[in-house]
Amino acid sequence: MEVRRASINEITPEEFYEEHWKPGIPLVFKDASSVWKARGKFTPDWFREHFAEKRKVIGGVSHTMGELLDMMEGKVPGKKLPYPCTFDLHHELSELLPYVTPINLKYAQPNWLESNWFSKGNWGNRVELFLGGPGGQFPYIHLDYYHLSAWVTQLYGRKEFTVYPRGQEKYLYPDPNNTWMSLIEDQENPDPVKYPLYKHATPIRFVMGPGETLYIPVGIWHTAKSLEPTISVAFDLLNKENFPLFLKDVWDFRKENPLKAAAITSYAAFAGMMCRVGDAFGVHRDPSRG
Ligand SMILES: O=C(O)CCC(=O)C(=O)O
């Protein structure tokens, strides 16, 4: 299996919805990010110019953005930028939102995470800026939290992505306590004694460059590695197709506290129903969310 790469001239939002979103087939958009002002602008120097003093605590240590960028570019001897190093755009860097609007790139819609119903609370609904240094690898092969589909747009540098065709979780050793993450430690050379079934897996690896967006459907195991200094923005998508699995996670993640789980799951079920009605009426949602 190869991942299809398409330009916005080659696929309309409607075709995307039918051919990729509904059946859950990954796609690389070559240039959907052309609607974002971030395209071409997000470089380490631009971040230094505007946000050098912005602070982030990583592993209990407070760093400025300037220091993080220096680590990312290999300018601090002996210090690598931990991967992933992320900023939640809504809560930590909302100044950047105008540069990534509409977040949905005109393809990731309808997205119920744009709706007021899901704007409060923790549903995995984050828009995240990723900074990565050379060799920085996502810590585990995983499915995205809450069965959301993921959209990752590369804005600076190249990143290698690995996706696994649907149905291969039996070769990937999901952690029984966290069924969305694999137990495999060394993703490039899984231990054949500990993980004998991995040899049947057929990872699909490809490199994404600046401007490209990867759509990772629900249920597709994946991971990523920064090949050089990189800047990306990731957001998630929820709508009627992945809502049943999402709702199950809303319950499962809280079931130790059944009263709270029941209250929150009931709210989510109601919110989903309202979004379904909103879809039917073509309601306008906030394109700065996602
Ligand atoms: O860009 C990456 O490192 C992977 C992002 C990802 O898979 C995630 O945030 O869930």
Ligand SMILES: [Fe+2]
């Ligand atoms: Fe992911």
